[in-house]
Amino acid sequence: MDSLITAAARALAAGDPLGALKRVALRDDAPALALRGIAMAQLGDLARAKALLKSAARAFRPREAVARARCVVAEAEIALVSRDLTWPAKALDVARATLEAHGDRINAAHALNLEARRLLLIGRLDEAERTLAGFDPTSLPPASRAAHELVVAGLAVRRLRTRAARAALDRAEQAARAADIPALTAEVENAALVMNAPAARLIMRGSERLLLLEDVEALLASGTLVVDAFRFVVRQADTVISLATRPVLFSLARALGEAWPGDVSRSILLARAFRARHADESHRARLRVEVGRLREKLRPLADISATGGGFTLSSRRAPEIVVLAPPVEERHAAVLAFLADGESWSSSALAIALGASPRTVQRALEQLASTGKVQSFGRGRARRWLTPPALGFPTTLLLPGPLPSD
Template sequence: MDSLIALAARALAAGDPLGALKRIALRDDAPALALRGIAMAQLGDLVRAKALMRSAARAFGPKEAVARARCVVAEAEIALASRDLGWTAKTLDAARATLEAHGDRANAAHARYLVVRRLLLIGRLDEAERALAGLDPTPFPPALRVAHELVVAGIAMRRLQAKTARAALARAERAARHAGIPALTAEVANASLILDTPSARLIASGEDRLLLLDEVETLLASKALVVDACRQLVRDPGTVVSLARRPVLFALARALGEAWPEDVPRDTLVARAFRAKHADESHRARLRVEMGRLRTVLGTLGSVSATKRGFVLVPRAAREVFVLARPVEDKHAAVLVFLADGESWTSSALALVLGASQRTVQRSLDSLAAAGKVQSFGRGRARRWLTPPVPGFATSLLLPAPLTQ
């Protein structure tokens, strides 16, 4: 390694991409291409960074297996940061195996973290936890320990475990200070901000207020009956009933929960569940059928009783009933939540994380664009969508880890 390459590498490790480019910007040899790719990634030009990393991988000879493997890991990192989630783990696993075989444990571990972060991003928490369980961050450099703790915090946030998330972010902050990289410190601070901004809305007796993640955790651990509109289920500490695939029943349960301990008029329930402007006898008959189904589904959680003007929710063991909703409710709220991380997304990546068809996601994006809530750039498969984060509200996403390792 020549002196300019060594100096550029040290600059990148310290979070100084401009300092690195001053030394290697005009060079086209394989090591310089790789370092330029990392520098461009740090500066946010992910398209150029990806092209440079591919060029570097081709430029390294067949005898330079470790260097080629590092380029593969860097390209996967760039793909993750640019929300290109269509890649498989096979190529990355092969690169990781090469790095481990040649003793490069830090970069091999970084490859593992990329896999875990992708699993976290697409909502496969159980798999992410299993993959993370085999990683001990103790012997790794501070920057890699920050990545580990951010993943731990991201999983804990998704699990609504605020204390675990705060502890992980505290460890991440200490590791970031030790690393001395300003971008890492800022990223940990941004992730910590999620815990100090509203993550849900509590509705009770017709009034509502915003809740932090800690308060959501406390609510779900209480003895109250909670109608969870974020996950479309009804729960108490001992029982969880999912209504995600029964939207009519959930609409009725939510309406009853919002009005508790009062009853809800039949016409109001018809409008909420069936979206009918005027209730006729057929709607009322259907309402009676659906209420019977709701009684059966709730089981030990509660019952539904008829009153003179409508129906009322009667919890069996709980003394209170609350409705937990998203901070901001919009027809396309799910799409906005993912776009709120500030990254640019393709419609195919959004479809993957949402579990919806790409056409459905595209219709939502077109509607949001018409309303001025999102913007796009590029054309065809290169078209990407983004929006600034929603001010004052947390998202469920873990911010991307640093691009340098």
């Protein structure tokens, strides 16, 4: 490996893409193409970076398996940053196995982190945890440790383990400062904002207040009967009754939970559950049937009683009943939640992450665009969506070692 390639690789590891480009910008050999690709990715030109890395992978000789694998890992990170969730994940598995077989433990660990980040992004938390199980990051360089701890923190946040999340974010901050890469430090700081941002609304006795993640965790462990509008369940401690596939029943449960300890009139229940403006006898008969079904579903935790004006919900064991709702509720809120990360998404990637059909997601995006809540650029398959303005920091490629074969 010549001195310019070595110097460029060190510049990239230190978060200095311009310094790397000064050394290899005019070279077209395979190592230089790979390093230029990573530099362009760090500068935000992902399309050019992807093209350069593909060219580099083709240019490396067959015996340079490690260099090819490193190019694949870099392509995988570009796909993750650009939210190309259709990128073949199996290619990353093969590259990681190659790196491990040749003793490149650092880049193999980075590939593992990428795999876990992708699984976390699409909500496959159990698989992400299994991917990271037993992995010890203490011997990794600071930049790789920071990336690993960000994944651990993300998993802890999604599992509502706030103490573990704060500990992981603290470790990520320490590692990012040791790496001395400004973009990485900014990414860690941005990730930490979620701990101090409103995570939910508590609706109780006719009033509302915002809750942090720690408050939500404490509420769910308190023994209070919670009508959870995030997961469409009714829960008390470890007992969870899912109504996710019964939206009418959940609408009734939420209306009754919001009114506790009072009752809810039949007209309000008809409007909430069936959107019936003018109820007739058929609507009232259906309401009686659905209330009966809800009463049977909630029997382990609560009772539903008829009153002179409507129905009331009462808990069997819990002292209080509350409703836990998103901080802001509107149509297509799930789409906006994914776009809030500041990255540009394709409609197909959003469909994968949401578990919805591409056409359903496309209709939601068009409706949000008509109200100015999202905007797009590009056309056809290259079209991407984001929330205006596009704030946040681009994810930095963290491959710390030189791409060419040692």
